[in-house]
Amino acid sequence: DIQMTQSPSTLSASVRDRVTITCRASQSIRSWLAWYQQQPGKAPKLLIYEASSLESGVPSRFSGSGSGTEFTLTISSLQPDDFATYYCQQYSSYPYTFGQGTKLEIK
Amino acid sequence: QAQLVHSGAELKNPGASVKLSCKASGFTFNTYALHWVRQAPGQGFEWMGGINAGNGDTKSSQKFQGRVTLTRDTSASTAYMELSSMRSEDTALYYCARLTPGRPFDHWGQGIPVTVSS
Numbered sequence: 001d002i003q004m005t006q007s008p009s010t011l012s013a014s015v016r017d018r019v020t021i022t023c024r025a026s027q028s029i030r031s032w033l034a035w036y037q038q039q040p041g042k043a044p045k046l047l048i049y050e051a052s053s054l055e056s057g058v059p060s061r062f063s064g065s066g067s068g069t070e071f072t073l074t075i076s077s078l079q080p081d082d083f084a085t086y087y088c089q090q091y092s093s094y095p096y097t098f099g100q101g102t103k104l105e106i107k
Numbered sequence: 108q109a110q111l112v113h114s115g116a117e118l119k120n121p122g123a124s125v126k127l128s129c130k131a132s133g134f135t136f137n138t139y140a141l142h143w144v145r146q147a148p149g150q151g152f153e154w155m156g157g158i159n160a161g162n163g164d165t166k167s168s169q170k171f172q173g174r175v176t177l178t179r180d181t182s183a184s185t186a187y188m189e190l191s192s193m194r195s196e197d198t199a200l201y202y203c204a205r206l207t208p209g210r211p212f213d214h215w216g217q218g219i220p221v222t223v224s225s
Binding site: 087089 | 151152154166168169170202210211213215218
């Protein structure tokens with residue numbers, strides 16, 4: 001199975017900050033990587049697919065980059081709604097696997 | 108717009124089975140795959156398996172093989188996941204999610220809380 005490792009596990013930041021979350025795959029997944037946002041008590045919401053493509057309706061302050069084994073999610077200017085938990089997921093091969101999550105907290 | 112609606116919460120005894128449903132609307136059911144992902148309390152996500160709603164082909168995680176059965180009813184636009192021989196570690200929130208080839212999960216159900224306890 002492909003292991004997905006996110007860092008950091010927790011990130012404290014303020015509104016209007018720029019933040020970056022990293023996701024590493026245990027083997028190459030080319031660009032088959034997605035990022036999701038999960039608010040407490042809600043289902044995940046797709047933000048980014050194919051490592052860098054913005055899902056329709058997602059604000060442009062979210063961006064993704066990377067390929068192979070190293071990926072990043074960047075939020076350019078944090079808004080109050082952005083404080084949530086973020087997960088990466090590889091869909092290169094079965095079993096699909098997720099990172100353990102990064103909780104973005106208000107500083 | 109696309110929507111996935113689950114059946115209600117379940118409480119099961121250890122050793123029992125549960126059959127969860129996921130009703131699709133707002134899109135052509137048999138042109139997508141429906142997958143099941145679970146999230147244990149306070150934990151991350153675990154992919155369980157999925158079914159091609161068009162031809163019924165299934166794929167499931169080795170971890171659950173022998174315990175999970177995936178089916179669908181195209182006339183009802185509904186996918187089902189049955190998990191047998193349940194144990195306390197199966198207590199989780201279970202989601203179905205829509206998959207298009209080459210794309211990740213773009214729509215999710217609201218989640219079904221399943222508790223396994225005597």
